Every structure is written in C-alpha cells, then in structure tokens.
Amino acid sequence: MEHNSPAKDTPQLDDRLPRPCPVCRAFPDKPEIFLEERLDASRLNAYSFASRKTPEYLCHQMLRCPECDVVYVDRPPSQGALAEAYHAADYDSTEEANDAAKSYISAFTSVLNRLEKGDALEIGTGTGIFLEELAGIGFQRVAGIEPSTAAIAAAPANRKPWIREGIFVEQDYQPESFDLVCCFMTMEHVREPREIAESVLRLLKPGGAFLTVTHDYRSPVNRLLGRRSPIVDIEHMQLFSQPSIKALFERSGFVDVQARPFANRYSVRYWSRLMPLPAAIKTPVQSTLSALGLGKLKVSINVGNTAAVGFKPITR
Ligand SMILES: [Zn+2]
Secondary structure, three states, X not given: XXXXXXXXXXXXXXXXXXXXXXXXXXXXXOOEEXXXXXXXXXXXXXXXXXXXXXXXXXXXXXXXXXXXXXXXXXXXXXHHHHHHHHHHOOOOOHHHHHHHHHHHHXXXXXXXXXXXXXXXXXXXXXXXXXXXXXXXXXXXXXXXXXXXXXXXXXXXXXXXXXXXXXXXXXXXXXXXXXXXXEEEOOOXXXXXXXXXXXXXXXXXXXEEEEEEEEEEOOOHHHHHHHHHOOOOOOOOOEEEOHHHHHHHHHHOOOEEEEEEEEEEEEEHHHHHHHXXXXXXXXXXXXXXXXXXXXXXXXXXXXXXXXXXXXEOOOOO
C-alpha cells in the first residue's frame, strides 16, 4: 500500500538537540551505536506518524544506554515538532485497534481483576476502543487523550465524549484521582517517557496501577529481523527491552513492577502487511490470502511485545 503525499505534508524534523538517556537521565560515557541514521525525506509522508501503518525502515541514529539497556534517539526532533507530526498523522487502522484492545485486556486480566474500578485514563487512546473495554469490565469513569485528529474522527459517537484531543499534560488531571492509567504502544513515541511515568505516578491513587505495552527490541523476532523489523522506525524515540521498561517504572517510583512477553491477536491480512518483504512479493501474497478467505482469520503471535505493570506505593 502506497500513501504518497505532497511535500507540504512532510513532518518537519529539524531543531534537534542532544538529550541524555530517557530512563536514567545520564549521558553514557561509552554509548553503543544501536542503529545508524537512515533518513530519506522523499519517503516521509503523513502516514509515517500513523499507528500500525506499513513499515518504512527509516530511523534516526539510536544509542544503547549500558546502564539501563534502553535504546534511544540521542538527537530527537523537538517536542513541538513531534506533537505536530502526530496531530497531522492519518489514521487507517480501526480493525487492528479493536484486535489490540482485546489482546491488552487478556494480557492484563489478573491486574485488572484486583483493581478498584473507579477512574481510568488511557494516554494515546486512538479511537477509544480500550476505554470501551474498560467500561465493559466495570470502570465507572473512563478518559483518554489522543493527539491524532483523524483517530478521534474515526471514534464512534459514544466514545467521543471520553476523548480529549492533544498531548498528555499532567496538569489537566487531578492528583491521586485514577485507579488505572494505561499507555499502549506509545512510550516509544514520546520525547520524555520518564516525565510521563512520573506524572502517572502522581495522578494515581495509592495502590493504583500503570500498564504499558511496548516493543521488545531484544525479543527473538526483532533480533532476527534486525533493520527490517517494524520497530526500526522514524517515529520511535526510544525502544525498550524487558529490563529497560522495568527500569523506567522503578526509577519513576513504581513498586511490584513486572514485565513479561505477550502475544497480539491480529488478522492474517495485517500480519502479512508487517512482513519484511518487498512489495512485489507482499502484494501477491496478500491477494492470495484474501482470495483464499484467510485474510480475516485472527491469529495470536508473540511479535516481541512486553506487557508491563507497576503500582503506586500505598505508604510513602
Ligand atoms: Zn540509561
């Protein structure tokens, strides 16, 4: 699938200043280069910043912090440039979002069962499908924040009142007001994941939980694919492993932190879109799957994602 856009839609990614490790906030003495920069402005378009799009294999230079194992862009675009890119990003993945929401509910069932079902917040809520799942299991009040206008426009009418358009700002919410805060496939995209985790801690009630799903760059599938992995992408400001997402939670003050691999359930058609193959092969494979009626079949695959949870301490 090709999405060609005129040059005016190309995100502006200038204005890049060096930043420290986004988890431990140090400038490593001997950082390891994890990925060489690979930018090609002619291939950047409005879809480059949409979620679950066809991979493009473009990336900024990424370093690995030897202290906390996170891989990160050391000269990222400014917060403002990123917010603008996501705001303008197109959105075309409602079915995959629905499948993902169901995968997340099953991955976190045991945590969700032990929480008070009062207030829940989702950062990067997309069309709000996960909020609907949370309301379905008994949460009394659900709220989401989403920067993409197109994603919100794709939300059904019943979910629109739950969703605020913009980027997450702690001051928009009351301290200690949430039982649950979720952030799925978003911690890679933000400029300051540590600030977000610390904000979430302040917004949670004591005993409340923060749930994330992140890519695992150390998972076998991502190591196998290397540069052809869908995680190698211009939109990722950092990539986590199980130890580094755990480090992010613990350094931000969360307790009882756990991080483990989990499987996503998606259609065969969507999995085939992620395959690291040239379009000349991918397109006929997809047509064949479609012709056989297999495209809509749902399959669970561990594609190298991590489900992590941490709790706000009850006594401080
Ligand atoms: Zn670090």
